[in-house]
Amino acid sequence: MDDTPAAAAVERTPAPRPTRQWKPAPPRSAVGLATAALLAVAATVGLGYFTAWSIHEALVSLEFSSVLVDVALYGLATLTLILFVPAMRGFLAAKRARALIDSDIAEARATTADAKEKSWIAVGYSVASSIVFFFGLFVVSNDIAVGRIFLDFHVMGETFHLVVIAFWQNIQIFVIAEILVLIWGLLIAVARLAPGRAGAPVRLIATAYVDLFRGLPAIISIYLVGFGLPSADLPILRDMTPTMFAILALTLTYGAYVSEVYRSGIESVHWSQTAAARSLGFSFGQTLRFVVVPQALRRIIPPLLNDFISLQKDTSLVLVLGTIDAFNQSKIIAANHFSLSAVTVVAVLFVLITIPQGRLVDKLIERDQKRMRTGG
């Protein structure tokens, strides 16, 4: 036996194991899926025409029909015919793939994948269109019951100015409340982070406040503040209007939420940033102001905006104080006209004001990240 290292190494190498044979698996047939896609498209087209006809009939009964609307309705239904293109292509590809299996398995796989994708596209758009059509049917069903209740254009048109004027009240309330909440929330957050043993009572009272107002439903907070404080007949407070009390109550409630957002943002800034600032001689307060809070603010914009949107919606709760905000106004209109259409308008207004805010924040975040990345 040779005892050189090379020989020992060779001896340790195991005998080569026979490699198992690889059997290429044929692709599963896509014909079933493609057939289902064709049927789905056919059903959608049928539903589309039925919906168009139903809405047409409803409009005729309202004496609201016109050729233009009909063209739009039936045009939309006809548009779904386009879905036959991917569905048919998918079906043909699936057939072709079956024929290819014996001659060219790789091509058969690619064709099957293609057939599946086209079929799923057809199915996806069919489902989406069907949901829209069902909604249209829902509105006009039962002699346009849903439409009359929620979407009575006559009522909407007649009362639109009243609703919009009342909505101005909501805007005033949330703009002022948001500014106050930004300041108040930060104060509470900093109080909850007060350092040392001397900070303990401050931390305690701030924590108690947050626990109280985060747990208290906003509507109860508004009710207690708005009815309770004026009744106490205290100086200064007795001169405040119901709207001001609503702002106060919303600030107290949302200050608690926003202080938590601030706090999580502040705590998310790595301690090494604090160490760096303190080591340069910054005091505790200066470190917060110049180093920690500016970095925290950038991170909390999205959750802060969520709370603001929530606050904006909760301005509708001031109706418990009798303030004529948009919702209260629309309720009065609803009672007079036996239709909730004005409320629908308010609902749409609330949704409309929040959408641009979301986009704005996306932009802010993007700009900030770009600036931090590229410099300048």
Add this chain to the structure above:
Amino acid sequence: MALVEIRDVRKAYGGVVPVLNGVTLDIEEHQVVCLIGPSGCGKSTLLRCINGLETIDGGEIRLHGDRVSGPGVDLDALRRDVGIVFQSFNLFPHMSVLDNVTAAPIKVLGQGRAEAKERAMELLARIQLDHKALEYPDRLSGGQQQRVAIVRALAMDPIVLLLDEITSALDPELVSEVLNIVRDLSREGMTMVLATHEMGFAREVASKVCFLYGGVVYEEGPPEQIFSEPKNERTRAFLERIIEAGRL
């Protein structure tokens, strides 16, 4: 009287995990003191105690004969005069390079904006980064960031500069640009304390090398002596492992 006197300093994290077990050390003016030793031996903690980022449990630290440890010390004032540079740079990511350097002189020392900027640009020019003054830190390489961090500490005109493993987080090819600055500072007579794993560099610039082990100074002396003929058993074992790893 030494510039910084460290006497029997003790520190345990959370009062339980001992890190410093009676460190005594003198740092003379214009000296460059290198702290070497295995990870967890207390090098970084000692530096953080000197500028009050950590409180000590026992012993005392004096700066110019004035006790700067214990209750009632104005730590903000101490830290104004004792600069520190960290392993992970810790630049402020939301400020430009220039603002990083001028923030403390303006807010803490009350310098005028123009004055602080002029001085900052001078310092940045010295490290050839004046053209990056308006960039944000994450546009800089690690070496550049660390050089800015050194300049940020220098802008406060510190009495002592503490350098806490400042090249450990850098890619090997960026180490020299940072060490060159430290070398220049040592030539100018800046008093510095370095916690470092760069033994070759320590050997070159140190006036005194201290070997820390288990929170105690086992051996101190001039670099030639420590690196060539260490007296202590542990120092020798530590240096042997460094040589085995090809780092000395």
